[in-house]
Amino acid sequence: MRVVLAGGGTAGHIEPALALADALRRYDPSIGVTCLGTERGLETRLVPARGYELALVPAVPLPRAITPQLLTVPGRLAGAINTAAGILDRSQADVLVGFGGYVATPAYLGARRRGVPIVVHEANPRPGLANRLGARLTEHVFTGHPDAVLPRAQYVGIPLRREIAMLDRLSMGDKARSYFGLESDRPTLLVFGGSQGARAINEAALAAAPALRQAGVQVVHVVGPKNELIAEPPPGDPQYVVLPYIDRMDLAYAAADFVLCRSGALTCAELTAVGLPAAFVPLPHGNGEQSLNAAPIVQAGGGIMVDNADLTTEWILRNVLPILRDPERVVAMSAAAARMGRKDADEVLAGKVLGVVAAGGRR
Structure with a gap:
């Protein structure tokens, strides 16, 4: 055949x-x-x-x-x-x-x-x-x-991919965080903007780095292969890891508690399959499909959504940071996301x- x-x-x-x-x-x-x-x-x-x-x-x-x-x-x-x-x-x-x-x-x-x-x-x-x-x-x-x-x-x-669809985030969490040089017991935010990166997400997340660190949050930020020269936060604790691209997204998902990302169809499918909640920032161009991709997940309690034009550092600190500091809410949102997955x-x-x-x- x-x-x-x-x-x-x-x-x-x-x-x-x-x-x-x-x-x-x-x-x-x-x-x-x-x-x-x-x-x-x-x-x-x-x-x-x-x-x-x-x-x-x-x-x-x-x-x-x-x-x-x-x-x-x-x-x-x-x-x-x-x-x-x-x-x-x-x-x-x-x-x-x-x-x-x-x-x-x-x-x-x-x-x-x-x-x-x-x-x-x-x-x-x-x-x-x-x-x-x-x-x-x-x-x-x-x-x-x-x-x-x-x-x-x-x-x-x-x-x-099987390594994502069959991922057990709980059992892989410590190994995944070690892979990125992260600590095992800190709340972890994963940031990415699709396969090419997203300028609005990159800029807002990087500007939020000092406040996220002050709150004890560590970050893995995938800026996209065309954005390798983007300014990184200075070294500090907790870690803020900036990478151009990740081939092992299964490990990135296993390391994270919450995600800030676009809402392409593949991203939404992967996050719900692994039970990972997210703040979705739909691509502002095209026919509005990214908003439609994320809407059922948000309605089910597995994520939140913000327009690209409204994504700011202040929005991240008002909406994403409180979730990361509330383990019970993270667990509830994770379960809601997982119920939407296939x-x-x-x-x-x-x-x-x-x-x-x-x-x-x-x-």
């Missing part, structure tokens, strides 16, 4: 695809997996690091408005479709699974041209253009959010993909 996965650009597209690949390989190590991506996406680093083949397709961003650039799209898209179809031919694909993003549109159209069955997974409550197209080409449509609106869609959750989406989606192939590829 040979599977081609199309999900590149951001970690939110790539990680669920790789989690599905891992689940398929656990079922049958002989299953061939090829991941489609573009040369400028995170997949160029993440896919080879996980041991999977990466095949590149030209990126064809679709303009959101009528501009001169729109006139160049048909020609560039045709070239990308041809490239994707050629990869499907060379890999002898039995099925294409798309997760959205730039690479998914030519992949869906290439699969349609070659008669390869299509499976669509949409992580967000508001589907992107690529998956809205893909969902019109297949009856095999699955979502990571129960309120996502796509025809014939079935909710399965978002596939997660740990088995990788296995469920793998079963659906295997079923599509076994059924003979009926579209």
Whole structure:
């Protein structure tokens, strides 16, 4: 069996695809997996690091408005479709699974041209253009959010890496804090802004460092790979650890009591799977999907939310610091977050993909 996965650009597209690949390989190590991506996406680093083949397709961003650039799209898209179809031919694909993003549109159209069955997974409550197209080409449509609106869609959750989905934060806590050079008995805040970092979160958290230290809170702050030169707080006690990127997010989650972060679909899925409460700062751009991702968690008591424009150092000290200083509230919020989590989406989606192939590829 040979599977081609199309999900590149951001970690939110790539990680669920790789989690599905891992689940398929656990079922049958002989299953061939090829991941489609573009040369400028995170997949160029993440896919080879996980041991999977990466095949590149030209990126064809679709303009959101009528501009001169729109006139160049048909020609560039045709070239990308041809490239994707050629990869499907060379890999002898039995099925294409798309997760959205730039690479998914030519992949869906290439699969349609070659008669390869299509499976669509949409992580967000508001589907992107690529998956809205893909969902019109297949009856095999699955979502990571129960309120996502796509025809014939079935909710399965978002596939997660096993080391995160199966993480026992309590048993791993001391080891994880030691890994980051932290003390085992201090309240710990994890700060990150998605795979690329977030300026508003970085600036507000760093400015809050003196007050957090004075309150006895230690911090692991992931500023993003493009922000390595950002100013760090001076050395002091408790620790305020600034890192450009973390490959072991499972250890970061195990070390933390509370999180300050964006609310991308993957982040929300991971935090609820591990039972970690958060202050969510939705990305202010796009179609508002990040607010929709976090809203059910907040309503269930597993987090709080603040608009990007309202995130300040003072807000952190008024809203996040009191939670960190109240262990009983942290425990209650952790339990509420955990009740919203889904740990088995990788296995469920793998079963659906295997079923599509076994059924003979009926579209």
